[in-house]
Amino acid sequence: MKSQNAPALQELAQDFREALRHSVYLVRRLDADGELSTAQLSTLKMLLDDGVRVGEIAKNLGVRVPSATEQIIKLERAGLARREADPDDSRAVRVVLTPEGRDAIESANRRRNAVMAGILESLTDDDRRALAAALPVIEKINSTIQN
Amino acid sequence: MKSQNAPALQELAQDFREALRHSVYLVRRLDADGELSTAQLSTLKMLLDDGVRVGEIAKNLGVRVPSATEQIIKLERAGLARREADPDDSRAVRVVLTPEGRDAIESANRRRNAVMAGILESLTDDDRRALAAALPVIEKINSTIQN
DNA sequence: CGCTTGATATTAGGTTACCTAACTATTAGG
């Protein structure tokens, strides 16, 4: 079994990487609607559990702390997030969503989900089932970024 | 059935977009090994069918022509690709891989596939099966970028 | 208590990869 799995693993790795690499461009296109950039939406979504520290945002996104800071400053200037002092640790900063930020997530998602739904609509039921079954797996793989 | 599918479609679109957005960061990490950037590997791979025009590369990647030109110039300077005059249309340019370019694809893929295979190894057989089943679907979705 | 070590975040400066607009060269159609 091992000797049968080993080559399949390599091939799966190759094909999956290829698919993800292509998806990078798809995401860019989907997000190029002038609402929120991919990076800003990703950063905003981190704030849905209230009061997140900058370092955590960076870790969860898989970027360095200065990159997270930069995004947060942009979100703050746009009125979508706010930085507050951490009561427990005055080195730290707690980033919170503003109501406008919450709305912005909603709005960007609505529009982009509609576009994606339009694409998914052209698939077969089997295709959609296969996709749905793989999503938890993909998220499991994505979560390895945090280490 | 339609009325049952409609909400599921929205939810699937949302979840899939979320997964892909996260994957953007995973791909960035995987490709941050100093070999070839994501953009350069993607551009190089376009050249595997020999003699591709700049406009086609751009279209297939989902970027504008000047962005493709920029990548091609970098690849050319690195000795990985070459631009040749199109015999049929002297406005056009045919981009071809050099042997070094072919090697570079090989080498970048080998290393990164190994990392990805390591991640996939920690999954269950069912997970890998689900992932494999979804890959053609994802590529089908990705291919909508060209329009 | 005071000092050093480590952690948290920001600032500064640089790179990559995209974009639009403007330009050059060539083809094709009326």
Added chain:
DNA sequence: CCTAATAGTTAGGTAACCTAATATCAAGCG
């Protein structure tokens, strides 16, 4: 033949990442 469309490049700008350096604060230890 001349105008309109097409292919590509150049110029200039922006977004999002990075590393290195800095300022602040926390925590442990002599």
